[in-house]
Amino acid sequence: xxxxxxxxxxxxxxxxxxxxxxxxxxxxxxxxxxxxxxxxxxxxxxxxxxxxxxxxxxxxxxxxxxxxxxxxxxxxxxxxxxxxxxxxxxxxxxxxxxxxxxxxxxxxxxxxxxxxxxxxxxxxxxxxxxxxxxxxxxxxxxxxxxxxxxxxxxxxxxxxxxxxxxxxxxxxxxxxxxxxxxxxxxxxxxxxxxxxxxxxxxxxxxxxxxxxxxxxxxxxxxxxxxxxxxxxxxxxxxxxxxxxxxxxx
Numbered sequence: 001x002x003x004x005x006x007x008x009x010x011x012x013x014x015x016x017x018x019x020x021x022x023x024x025x026x027x028x029x030x031x032x033x034x035x036x037x038x039x040x041x042x043x044x045x046x047x048x049x050x051x052x053x054x055x056x057x058x059x060x061x062x063x064x065x066x067x068x069x070x071x072x073x074x075x076x077x078x079x080x081x082x083x084x085x086x087x088x089x090x091x092x093x094x095x096x097x098x099x100x101x102x103x104x105x106x107x108x109x110x111x112x113x114x115x116x117x118x119x120x121x122x123x124x125x126x127x128x129x130x131x132x133x134x135x136x137x138x139x140x141x142x143x144x145x146x147x148x149x150x151x152x153x154x155x156x157x158x159x160x161x162x163x164x165x166x167x168x169x170x171x172x173x174x175x176x177x178x179x180x181x182x183x184x185x186x187x188x189x190x191x192x193x194x195x196x197x198x199x200x201x202x203x204x205x206x207x208x209x210x211x212x213x214x215x216x217x218x219x220x221x222x223x224x225x226x227x228x229x230x231x232x233x234x235x236x237x238x239x240x241x242x243x244x245x246x247x248x249x
Contacts, residue, residue: 002030003229008078009033010071012061012122013088015040017189018140020047021217022085022224027051029225031083034074036061038088061088061118064125071125081129083228086122086139086162090114091155100153108154115158119165123179131176138227139166139181140220143243146183159183163239170237178236180227185243186214210245 009026013019014035020043023033033054037044041058048056055077059070074081095107119139130137144152145160163181170179186205206213223242226232241247 002028003225003231004083005030007031007082007228008074008080009083009085009228010036010074010081010122010126011085011087012036012059012118013038014085015044015047015056018184018187018217018220019085019087020044022087022221023047023051023054025218025221025225026083026228027054029229032078034078034081036070036088061122062113064121067121067125071122071129075129080133081126082133082135084122084126084130084135084137085224085228086119086137088114088118088122089140091152095152095154097151098153103154111154111158112161115155116161116165119162123169127173127177131173135177136228136232137169137173137177137179138224139179141166141181141183141239143183143185143241143247146241146247166239167237174236178227178232180232180235180237181239182220182223182227183239183241183243183247184215184220185209185246187220188214188216205246208246209243210248213244215242215244 004026009031011019011023014023015037023035027033033051035044035048035056036059038060044056048054057070057073059066090111092107095103139162141162142159144156149156166179166181223240
């Protein structure tokens with residue numbers, strides 16, 4: 001038997017990276033998965049076919065009307081929502097390693113809108129359905145938010161907001177819905193290519209990480225499975241740090 005047999009899981013930003021790997025794992029563990037995407041249409045629809053009866057639904061999580069429509073589509077298709085993984089995120093290579101005076105205001109708004117407002121809007125729309133099923137929410141933050149990483153100021157600040165929201169929502173929805181967060185460290189996803197991260201920078205990250213490597217999406221998916229399943233049935237409002245120990249530096 002799978003750990004999520006009979007469950008319906010909604011995963012935002014599931015077209016690639018951590019979201020896609022989490023969808024694969026949840027499906028293997030018996031869940032029907034609804035994958036949302038904003039731009040990764042081809043990848044998300046291909047993955048949904050691979051994980052049938054999963055579905056892919058386009059949604060900009062910063063738009064409340066689109067979020068409500070997406071929730072309606074999922075509930076009509078599967079009849080319920082048991083698990084919500086708020087994975088959709090935004091980060092801009094253009095804001096990396098800049099002094100605050102040079103950071104663009106629109107980049108700030110976009111980062112906060114996707115990471116914090118998006119997490120709020122999807123949680124708000126899904127909450128009535130999760131209450132009915134005694135469900136679980138897993139929010140994706142970052143260990144950068146714990147360290148106050150000035151090189152990714154916008155991203156770190158937005159992810160710190162998710163940690164505060166997780167604690168508050170954990171109390172607000174208890175005892176019906178458990179709400180926890182994951183704070184990943186540097187994970188091998190498309191940011192390395194998208195940001196054109198030089199080899200020297202990756203080497204510096206691995207040297208500063210006690211585990212001496214960056215992580216894999218599957219390692220974050222495993223943490224999400226733990227928080228979404230009955231294995232963590234007495235946890236709420238908590239943050240599980242999965243970063244190879246880098247936040248301890």
